[in-house]
Amino acid sequence: MQLGMIGLGRMGANLVRRLMRAGHECVVWDVNADAIAALAAEGAVAATSLEDLAARLTGPRNIWVMVPAGYVQSTVDGLAEVLSPDDAVIDGGNSYYRDDIARAAQLREKGIHYVDCGTSGGVWGLDRGYCLMIGGEDEVVARLDPIWRTIAPGAGDAEPTPGRHPGGTAQEGYLHCGPNGAGHFVKMVHNGIEYGVMAAIAEGLSIIRHADAGLHTQEIDAETTPLRDPQFYQYEIDIAEVAEVWRRGSVIGSWLMDLTAAALAADPDLSSFGGRVSDSGEGRWTVIAAVEEGVPANVIQAALNARFSSRDLNEFQDKVQSAQRSQFGGHAEKPIVEGGAADAAATAP
Numbered sequence: 001m002q003l004g005m006i007g008l009g010r011m012g013a014n015l016v017r018r019l020m021r022a023g024h025e026c027v028v029w030d031v032n033a034d035a036i037a038a039l040a041a042e043g044a045v046a047a048t049s050l051e052d053l054a055a056r057l058t059g060p061r062n063i064w065v066m067v068p069a070g071y072v073q074s075t076v077d078g079l080a081e082v083l084s085p086d087d088a089v090i091d092g093g094n095s096y097y098r099d100d101i102a103r104a105a106q107l108r109e110k111g112i113h114y115v116d117c118g119t120s121g122g123v124w125g126l127d128r129g130y131c132l133m134i135g136g137e138d139e140v141v142a143r144l145d146p147i148w149r150t151i152a153p154g155a156g157d158a159e160p161t162p163g164r165h166p167g168g169t170a171q172e173g174y175l176h177c178g179p180n181g182a183g184h185f186v187k188m189v190h191n192g193i194e195y196g197v198m199a200a201i202a203e204g205l206s207i208i209r210h211a212d213a214g215l216h217t218q219e220i221d222a223e224t225t226p227l228r229d230p231q232f233y234q235y236e237i238d239i240a241e242v243a244e245v246w247r248r249g250s251v252i253g254s255w256l257m258d259l260t261a262a263a264l265a266a267d268p269d270l271s272s273f274g275g276r277v278s279d280s281g282e283g284r285w286t287v288i289a290a291v292e293e294g295v296p297a298n299v300i301q302a303a304l305n306a307r308f309s310s311r312d313l314n315e316f317q318d319k320v321q322s323a324q325r326s327q328f329g330g331h332a333e334k335p336i337v338e339g340g341a342a343d344a345a346a347t348a349p
């Protein structure tokens with residue numbers, strides 16, 4: 001099948017490679033001419049502009065957009081000018097589902113189809129395949145089935161889910177979730193879950209890493225809150241090895257655990273990271289949806305807040321709390337002791 005690809009960054013380029021490996025023809029365009037040339041050298045058809053991309057595709061055209069979030073709308077606007085009725089635009093990025101609904105309506109006025117596709121798998125997807133969460137009209141989603149089937153992982157050697165009625169595409173790694181926006185809605189929540197799982201693994205490993213706190217009590221001067229029971233925190237446990245053993249048959253073994261173990265094996269102290277955890281919006285949107293639906297989402301919201309705190313966005317409110325303690329009790333902030341127990345108030349009056 002023929003597909004146009006706009007945006008040849010890590011995700012877009014690897015999608016093209018995976019499609020070409022399976023014999024699909026890809027016509028590619030990017031603002032970066034080097035990225036186009038690299039894929040052309042691997043067999044893709046190079047386009048020189050949006051107009052040229054459209055001219056090189058046979059109708060009805062199918063064009064996948066894989067550009068940074070801030071460029072999706074301008075790309076859709078540009079495509080609206082060069083495409084024809086029954087052509088289809090697929091947004092494979094992490095767009096907000098409400099934007100999908102608006103973009104689908106915008107293109108529908110010209111008879112152009114819009115499909116939102118949450119694409120999970122990151123830089124590993126070229127070989128592992130990408131999990132696809134799709135939103136759009138039935139007919140156009142069905143027409144793109146050869147594309148979904150190629151990009152998705154397939155059933156592979158995963159055992160069928162016991163008790164599940166066989167059939168459908170979910171077992172192949174792609175799912176038509178509903179009308180426009182539904183694909184990105186499911187991907188949004190997927191990423192919210194991702195925040196929670198990541199945070200839980202990170203917190204657990206940090207608790208184990210600090211299980212040596214009782215060995216450092218002598219370094220803590222009288223100004224700090226003492227560790228209440230230092231005899232219970234005498235463990236120097238290699239967390240890289242813990243992450244590794246958790247990969248082997250444990251309940252919490254997962255791809256995120258695999259990646260965590262790989263990161264710790266490469267750099268046990270994670271010294272190349274500053275610990276300021278970014279976010280691209282998906283967690284915020286998940287929490288907004290949860291609030292608007294009235295659904296408790298304690299874990300996801302806490303994980304999102306932890307990301308904000310990691311970037312010192314809590315700094316002023318924490319100063320306010322220290323000021324309040326100072327005001328009502330004359331309490332001073334205690335110094336932070338490297339390697340000591342967290343400044344718990346367990347023994348403080």
Ligand SMILES: O=C(O)[C@H](O)[C@@H](O)[C@H](O)[C@H](O)COP(=O)(O)O
Nearest residue numbers: 120121122191278279280281282
């Ligand atoms: O499923 C995936 O492959 C990932 O979720 C992918 O989509 C991306 O790595 C996140 O969007 C990062 O999101 P944050 O920047 O919000 O952590």
